[in-house]
Amino acid sequence: MRTLEQESRQASDQALQEFAIIQQQSLIDRKAVAAPNVARLPLLDLAELFETVFGNEKPAPKQPPLVELSARVPYSATYGWIDSYHPGRWDCESDLVFMSPIIQVGPSIGEWDGTVVYVSLPGVPAATYLVVGNFSGYDTTMHMNGPWGNVTAYTAATTDIGTVIALTNVTQGLYFSMSCKGTGLGYLESVQLFSM
Numbered sequence: 001m002r003t004l005e006q007e008s009r010q011a012s013d014q015a016l017q018e019f020a021i022i023q024q025q026s027l028i029d030r031k032a033v034a035a036p037n038v039a040r041l042p043l044l045d046l047a048e049l050f051e052t053v054f055g056n057e058k059p060a061p062k063q064p065p066l067v068e069l070s071a072r073v074p075y076s077a078t079y080g081w082i083d084s085y086h087p088g089r090w091d092c093e094s095d096l097v098f099m100s101p102i103i104q105v106g107p108s109i110g111e112w113d114g115t116v117v118y119v120s121l122p123g124v125p126a127a128t129y130l131v132v133g134n135f136s137g138y139d140t141t142m143h144m145n146g147p148w149g150n151v152t153a154y155t156a157a158t159t160d161i162g163t164v165i166a167l168t169n170v171t172q173g174l175y176f177s178m179s180c181k182g183t184g185l186g187y188l189e190s191v192q193l194f195s196m
Contacts, residue, residue, distance in 0.1 A: 035094030036158045038189040040134035046163065050130065054167055061130055061194035067121065070190040071097050079193075080121035080173075087115050088185055099186035101140070102179050114179060119191055122173040129170055130194040135162040138184030146176030158187070167196070 041049065047060035067079040072095040075081040084090065088098035102114035133153075135142045141154045144164045153164035168174065174193070180186030 035091055035096055035098075036136065036187055038094075038096060038134070038136040038158075038187045039161050040189055041161055041163050046132065046165075049163060049165065053165060058128070058167070058196050061196065063195070065132070065192035066129070066195050067124070068190050068192045069119070070095050071188075076123075079123040080119070082191060083118045083120070085116045085118070086113070087117075095189065097188040099135075099137075099178075099180050099188055101181050101183070101186065115186075117178040117188055117191075119174075119176050119178070121175070121193065124170055124174050124193065126171050127169075128196040129168055129174070130196055131166045131168060131174075131176065132192040132194065133162075133164040133178055134189040134192070135164070135180070135186055136160055136189070137162070137180060137182060137186035140180050140182040140184060140186040142178060142180050142186060142188075144176060144178050146174070158184070 043062070047062070050060040067076050069076065069082045071090050072092045074083070084097060086100065088100045090097055097115070097117060099115035099117065100113070102112055105111050105113050131144070131146065133142060133144050136155050136158050138158050139156060140162070141152050142162055142164045144151050144166055146166060146168065148166040148168050151164055151166045153162050155162040178188065178191070
């Protein structure tokens with residue numbers, strides 16, 4: 001004959017087993033979510049965007065970037081690195097930084113949450129550069145803040161190619177940040193620096 005204590009223990013053990021199964025299934029379901037395919041503009045299309053934004057002020061870049069940094073290659077021994085505050089996910093497999101949008105969480109201007117990517121290029125020689133951020137995201141506005149001020153670009157859907165660009169004269173290294181706003185995650189594919 002079973003006691004009340006034995007029945008209670010058996011029910012508790014069964015509940016724990018069921019909970020463990022649910023947790024395992026939840027992790028399997030979460031792990032199965034694939035990262036989006038984020039493309040970038042080909043160099044010819046980037047040249048067209050450059051001329052649209054800057055006119056004929058300078059010729060568009062025709063050479064590969066001087067430096068390119070991404071989730072998979074965040075560091076260049078010669079030029080610098082990218083780092084992040086609060087990345088949604090730093091995914092080397094898909095070569096994307098998942099960026100949570102910046103949201104205000106309190107009444108003060110400094111009370112916010114979200115992802116900020118910091119780009120530090122202390123080894124860049126003095127020259128003029130085109131700075132490019134390649135990204136995508138659902139209803140995402142990418143902000144790139146640096147010596148040029150704040151520039152933005154928008155993607156309505158994750159399948160859209162987003163490119164935010166700025167032109168800057170560097171005298172002693174280059175430091176800037178990137179963040180996004182919108183209703184969904186932003187996906188940073190890469191940061192590129194083209195010599196002009």
